[in-house]
Amino acid sequence: MEQRVDPGGLAAADLAALVPAWLDWAGVAERLGVTPAKVRTMVRDHELAAAVPVSGAGPQVPEAFLGDDGAPVKGLAGLLTLLHDAGFDDRECIAWIFTDDDYPGRPIDALRENRGSEVKRRAQALAL
Incomplete structure (x- = not known):
């Protein structure tokens, strides 16, 4: 059985500290x-990602995943698909998107600033 690697310890990341605002x-x-049923479908289809940020809370979505235009941030669905294809679960996707590692700024900031192609290139490299 293939052992999955957790790049940077994302599975143990403190999501409540990484993500400033959440929505149920x-x-x-x-x-x-x-x-809400459509939101559940969007999470299942990787248009959005959800996690339990603190013990006892239900699944929530980072508020930053929603644009000012009433839609998910442009490029988010494609990025989530790439990360899931690399073996990430939703929790790890959220941690990666909100972590300022060696990237100039957090990937979520780049997505919100319409710089998604550079973020997607980094995500593709994770699968290699």
Whole structure:
């Protein structure tokens, strides 16, 4: 059986410290103008990612994943697909997207500033 590598200890990352604001699925649904069931589908289809940021909380989505236009941030779905293809789960995806490692700034900031292609290149390199 192939052993999965956790680059940078993302599985143990403190998401509550990395991500400044979270929304529950009802909050995401309201912002996107959809139902909570649709949010669940969007998470399942990797259009969004959700995790439990603190013990006892339900699954939540980082608020930064939502753009000002009432839609997920441009390029997020493609990035999540790349990270999942590299073996990341949603929790690890969120940690990677919000970690300022050797990248100039956090990947979420680059996505929000429409610099997604450079972030996707870095994500593709993780799969190698």
